[in-house]
Amino acid sequence: MLAALDMSVPAADGLVLKGTLTYPSGRPGTVYPLAVLAHQYPSTRDSFAPLVRELLAAEIATLAFDERGHGASILGPHGPVVVDTPEGLGLDAFGAAFVSSAQRVAFGRIENDILRVASWGAFQNFIDPSRLVLVGASVGGSGALLAAPAIAGLRGVATLGAAGAPAFGPDGADRIRRTLEQLAIPYFLASSTDDPFEGGANVRRWSDGLAHITARLVPGAGHAMAIYYEVHTDLLRFLRDALDVE
Numbered sequence: 001m002l003a004a005l006d007m008s009v010p011a012a013d014g015l016v017l018k019g020t021l022t023y024p025s026g027r028p029g030t031v032y033p034l035a036v037l038a039h040q041y042p043s044t045r046d047s048f049a050p051l052v053r054e055l056l057a058a059e060i061a062t063l064a065f066d067e068r069g070h071g072a073s074i075l076g077p078h079g080p081v082v083v084d085t086p087e088g089l090g091l092d093a094f095g096a097a098f099v100s101s102a103q104r105v106a107f108g109r110i111e112n113d114i115l116r117v118a119s120w121g122a123f124q125n126f127i128d129p130s131r132l133v134l135v136g137a138s139v140g141g142s143g144a145l146l147a148a149p150a151i152a153g154l155r156g157v158a159t160l161g162a163a164g165a166p167a168f169g170p171d172g173a174d175r176i177r178r179t180l181e182q183l184a185i186p187y188f189l190a191s192s193t194d195d196p197f198e199g200g201a202n203v204r205r206w207s208d209g210l211a212h213i214t215a216r217l218v219p220g221a222g223h224a225m226a227i228y229y230e231v232h233t234d235l236l237r238f239l240r241d242a243l244d245v246e
Contacts, residue, residue: 001025002126007065009120011113013106014077019045019065021121024056032061033131033155033243036118038110038140039064040224041098041164042083044071047225051135054236058245063121067140068113069105081105091196098164102139107167110143115150131155131243137224138197139164145176145206149183156242158188158235161199161224162206177206180213188238190216190231195223214238 002023009017024032035055037048045064052062066073069083083101086093101107114134122129134157136144141162148157165172180187189207191199200217207215218230228235240246 005124007063007117007120009065009116011068011109011116013109015068015081016073016075017065017068017113017117018072019063019117021061021063021124022052022056023061023126024059026059029126030059031126031128032059033133033245034061034063034121034127035133035135035239036114036121037062037064038114038134038136038144039067039070040138040140040161041067041101041107042070042085043137043225046071047137048135050228051232051235054232055239058236058240060239060243060245061127063117065117067110067143068107069101098167102164102167107139107164108169110139111146111168114140114143114147118147118151129153133157133239133242135159135239137161138199139167141224142168142172142176145179145187146172148185149179154185156186156188156238158238159190160227160231160235161191161195161197161222162189162202163195163197163199163224165202173202173205176202180206180210184212186238186242187213188216188235189213190218190227190235192220192222192227193217194221196221197223199223
């Protein structure tokens with residue numbers, strides 16, 4: 001069995017991105033497809049544990065990383081950089097902390113961060129760089145959709161409650177729609193219908209009229225990985241198909 005690898009990748013602004021590349025337990029010398037996982041604010045790579053477990057069982061390697069300002073990805077060239085925590089349990093407190101974090105920690109760079117992380121993973125031993133997918137939750141989902149055109153040969157992108165598009169600029173949502181129109185690879189966009197962070201509205205808007213997108217809306221107001229167990233069967237089928245895994 002191959003040991004997991006600790007990742008340290010410098011972002012464009014010098015912040016060090018940390019993550020873990022985990023291989024399935026398979027035959028020595030096997031070359032695996034890879035899923036790169038970008039999580040939601042204010043979580044960490046560990047939020048993908050249920051998906052990692054199922055991907056490894058499907059013989060798909062995983063590279064889950066802590067986004068900038070989260071988990072272990074907090075060391076910048078001028079000292080620690082950590083996302084704000086909501087002060088209170090309401091949506092107003094969450095929204096204020098997200099906006100503050102997006103500006104101070106530079107969430108707009110997540111798009112390029114994902115490219116750098118995916119490139120690191122693709123060059124590791126026993127990884128097939130021609131079979132690569134991105135999976136993102138919430139702001140990680142929007143970042144994955146924007147990063148997709150820069151990754152040559154990408155097999156597909158899956159998102160859970162993709163949100164926070166304004167963190168990538170005032171035209172973030174429009175840029176995502178244009179990317180989806182121009183890059184006709186398979187996409188799986190999932191959300192709850194009443195996602196409080198516009199995940200459901202984004203799925204409807206971004207998938208409208210595009211046959212290469214699988215849209216999945218589930219009842220309720222769960223956000224991002226909160227809907228995982230409601231969509232995981234369809235999500236796993238999508239990822240296996242995109243990566244040609246039986």
